[in-house]
Amino acid sequence: MQRNSKLSEMAEVKLLGVLPSPYVYRVIWALKLKGIPYEFVKENLSNKSPLLLKCNPVHKKIPVLVHGEKSVCESMIIVEYINEVWPQNPLLPNDLHERAVTRFWSKFADDKGSSVLKIFRTREDEMEQVKKEILEMLQAIEDHGLGDKKFFGGDQIGIADIAFGSVIHWLTVMEEGILGAKLLEAHKFPRLYSWLKNFQQAPVIKENLPDFEEAVAFYKGLREASLGRAASK
Amino acid sequence: MQRNSKLSEMAEVKLLGVLPSPYVYRVIWALKLKGIPYEFVKENLSNKSPLLLKCNPVHKKIPVLVHGEKSVCESMIIVEYINEVWPQNPLLPNDLHERAVTRFWSKFADDKGSSVLKIFRTREDEMEQVKKEILEMLQAIEDHGLGDKKFFGGDQIGIADIAFGSVIHWLTVMEEGILGAKLLEAHKFPRLYSWLKNFQQAPVIKENLPDFEEAVAFYKGLREASLGRAASK
Structure with a gap:
């Protein structure tokens, strides 16, 4: 069978x-x-x-x-x-402790990163709380996640980079389309900002990012639909 | 060094x-x-x-x-x-698809299981919502998690059993100490109920469960302290 x-x-x-x-x-x-x-x-x-x-x-x-x-x-x-x-191009380090640390940050991105997607359905009067959660997340990564490494697992993109890549790339979409201001400022989060540039410039990622302007328009549209529905309830 | x-x-x-x-x-x-x-x-x-x-x-x-x-x-x-x-007594199946399914249920226990610990700090007038979340979690496990298997990963205790073991054992503590009624009823959730008995009777688990009466008293105390603090705020 x-x-x-x-x-x-x-x-x-x-x-x-x-x-x-x-x-x-x-x-x-x-x-x-x-x-x-x-x-x-x-x-x-x-x-x-x-x-x-x-x-x-x-x-x-x-x-x-x-x-x-x-x-x-x-x-x-x-x-x-x-x-x-598919074991080629491994997405986890070989060292067992480094694997656990990578999984820790991957889980952190999953648990805390949902704040970023909250942005498009949060009313203006509740946005400060969401921004606060996001800034706390960025600070934790800046202080403890990266050190002097290029990526979370070292020199190669791994599971924690993939997990944060979606969270942080979408944050830049939300900043542009909805917040109208940067949360991820280069001078406040230099390690994280440098990591984002490394991630977005890696060839496989660069060729497979959503079109930025289309993503901005998409989430603006979702926000209007979401808040419109909330207002008409 | x-x-x-x-x-x-x-x-x-x-x-x-x-x-x-x-x-x-x-x-x-x-x-x-x-x-x-x-x-x-x-x-x-x-x-x-x-x-x-x-x-x-x-x-x-x-x-x-x-x-x-x-x-x-x-x-x-x-x-x-x-x-x-420590590779002895593996806690994940060898089959890669079964490993992914086991990790799915482990994550489900982590994501949804926190409802159980909410019980001791939830006021009576909000308890129905918490009970509803818990019943939905139990139903999802009953319908999709176990099939006819003894444990989530098959015949041996694995990571999903460990993840749910803590959630479901603590549910029985909360039922006894705080709710005063069973949510995990044997006739409504026969597979899950049978799994819990298998889990609690496995020798290593049985020898390393907290004392039930002490755990009940502990969470009763926590609830009184937690609600007392909330009332005096």
Whole structure:
């Protein structure tokens, strides 16, 4: 039976997602860094496909990676799965303690980074609290996350860079499109600012970033729709 | 220099924690399942030790694992670290897709399980919402997490069992000490109920559960202190 066949590195890879979701970009970057071809399957979140509902019955969210007959959910769990299935260009250090530190920062990005996506649905009078949370997150990374390293795991992009890459890149989109001011100021967060430049200039990332102006317009539109709905409730 | 010496499986292991914290028990179970001797270093959370602040400067929380000269923070990242350093009695399946599914449920326990610890600081008039969140979590596990398996990863206790073990065991403490009623009813959640019995009866877990009556008394005390503080604000 095909269902019971051994999962192979060569099985067909599909990515169920919506663009420009920052969580979907994490998976795109991991697949591109590994050099794995895949088919992008565009989802409609207001009319979710039977495939999405079957593959992610618990959260019903994108991204989902479909690999052969099996599926994996949750962006950073997909990234770890990709790293284990295709060992080339490793996304975790070999040293076991450094691996744990990298996973710590990846989890930190997942736990705290959701503040950034709050921006587009937060009313002006509650925005100061969201900004405060984001500044605290940036300060923790600046003080403890990077040291003098180019990337979180050292010289190569790894899982913590992928996790923060989406958070911090989307912060620059929100700054431009919604806040109208910078939170990530180069003189306040020099290590983090330098890391962002390194990340965005890495060839695989540079070729696979969403169009900045389109992303700004998209989140401006989402904000208007979201606050409009809230006002008309 | 000692600081730069290669981290060895034989290096001294210390666990910084407070009993009966459910997050600390996750680490205790992982160390016991691996058969690793360790020193428990009791922390005072109202006067945190310099060692805790040095080892976990970002969150300043327990548990922290100190292994030789290095430290690891966040309970489930510590459990993955322990699993990688000491490969005996593996806590993740060998199959890469099953590993991803196990990590999915471990993350689910971390993300949703915090509702259980909310119980002791939630006022009566807000308790229905917390109960609703917990029942949704239980239903998702019942419907999608276990199937006919003894444990999340199959026949052996693994990281998802450790993650949920603390959440669900503490739920039984909160039911007894605070709610005065069962949420995890055997006839509503037969698979999950059966899993809990399997988990609690596994020898290593059974020998390393907190004393039930002491835990009930502890969380009753915490609730009174927490609500008392809220009322006097």
